Amino acid sequence: MNRTFQGQLPSKIRALFGRVTEAQWRNWRWQLRHSLAGMEDLSRLLKIPDPDVRRYAELLNEYPFRVTPYFASLIDWDDSRDPLRRQMLPDVREIADRKAESRDPLEENRNSPVSGLIHRYRNRAVALVSERCAVWCRHCTRKNRLRPAESPTPRELRRMAEYVSRHPSIREVIVSGGDPLLLETEALDRLLRAFRRIRHVEVLRIGTRAPVVLPMRVDAGLAAVLESHRPLWLNTQFNHPREITPESARACERLLKAGIPVSSQTVLLKGVNDTANTLADLFNRLQRIMVRPYYLFHCDPVRGTRHLRADLQHGRAIYKALRASQGGLCLPQYVVDMPGRAGKMPVELLAPARMIHHEPRE
Template identity: 35%
Template sequence: MLQRAGCSQYSAPMTAPIRSVDALIAAKLAPEADRAALEAVASRYATLIPAAFGALIEHPDDPIGRQVIPHPDEIRHAPHELADPIGDAAHSPVPGIVRRYPDRALLKPLLVCPLYCRFCFRREHVGPEGGLLDEAALERALAWLRGTPEITEVILTGGDPLMLSPRRLRQIVGALDAMPHVTTIRIHSRVPVAAPERITAEIADALETEKAMWLVLHANHAREFGPATRDALRLLQARAIPVLGQSVLLRGVNDDPDSLEDLLRAMVRHRIKPYYLHQLDPAPGTARFHVPIGEGQALLRALRGRVTGLAWPTYVLDIEGGHGKVPIGPSYLPEGGETVSDPSGAMHRLPTHALPSS
């Protein structure tokens, strides 16, 4: 992929996190000519590229750099883009809680991340200064969960819950562990790929619970899986924490069959079951990442039969306004039809016993 015009080839490994426009330009991750536009972006959206993730960048517009390096286009907002594209605010009964489904709820104890993705659907809210629930707010959120017995699953998200201290994480997991109606705890995190050094024995111990504990790792490209990530995942998996993978379909990152296949195979190699491939949520300034749904369906169709079923994710759209996720993957069985498509596209007649009821 071509690097952005005006940027020199990036070659020196990063040794410190990048948080500012000055640091971006000094590292040759952005041209001086973009300074004014990038300052405008920085006034609205946080920048953080941790050293471990930055070391993977080969040039500014490669599939790694593209995810995290600010771009002048971020201040250009399309009419269809929304500050809250999936309706968090409309479904938040108390601060820190989002409930869109009868049996599960999100708990967002903080809005800090190990890096700030340029396509993030919560980009209007996350940042280094944002959203840590204080003791009183956290207790109100936990009290709501205690008082809502139909909630059986709690998803810790944010921000990134693995950015919490081991003490705070242990406190939250312990509180959820004590709720009889909660059977499942899910952690959504980018930390094992973005800042794997944070996954310590202390963090792993803080996740100890009698409940079913799951980790859902967000990764978008195969090169995100280096030796440090492997070690971080092994530390968690050794605690009997199964790991699922979720990704966003992104232009210039994973929008061709080879890149998507490499990502899915990398997950399976690291004992991760690919779970969701998300259609991009239309957050402000993210249009350059958009891949039409038809292209996404064609990508998955190209991989059907080419990769193991273990590597097959569910392609989903999160309906605007908080109406929930729905599968939008390719169909092989026309509704009401008498034929079915094989992975190559050839049609076959259904056996009589499998024909739709009239």
């Protein structure tokens, strides 16, 4: 055992994983194999009172729990206000409002011409190439459709590529999921090549949270494959300054060195980052590691996320303070995603009548 390395891990994580070497810890497959998931692991992280056990079991049945050892090690599991814990820890309020709000507020299903492909905008299409994620974020927009299931079959992927090839208006393919970086590097390479081969596809974009929650996934082999498919842009999601660690900074640097621009699509979350100071700190730190703060998303009105959604007026006040204090490169656009083809709209331009769609209703 590498004692120096063991000493760097919080005691709770040391107790859970025992004799883990640094080489194991830095291996993304080890991280996935040892992810904490399900009721048993949740109870190892924190004490669930006996009367709540049945309710939690019901909750996990609907919205699973999963976190990588790496991301779990950044969390103070004994602090109920820890902003990283709030993103990962199941909350029984997720199933308290089953009738309220929509499972698919952006109407992605309605804009899905073939299984796994979303065509909301004329010149862009989203390919959902993986149903898996390294973690299950409680605020996820797709939390009602993601299941720890198998990835799409080769036939389904072929049908997505065929659809794109039949639509010359599509100039950009956004490869998303789940998390596409959970695919093996060779499978991802094949998939990107299938879209890259289509003459009118000019640009590829990857949406992934791996640099934040599983930074060891960004290894030299992956960076080389992504570099070979340029122009390729990568959007990730940093939500709190504490997520910028030497490991996540290194992952972003590796991508940048491969010529892949990295941007962050931060989600405004109640109790996580809903103060101007926290967001200013986050965006300043992102700028220091050369990651562009691209969007600040107002959390979508997805069923099961209401407890994490900030009040829109509060969001506007935060953004006003940021605008007054931050330079342009530290100021993402604050947007709400509207249903169907309406798309992303700057909150500052949103008419009061349309705000109702995104307001948390208590």
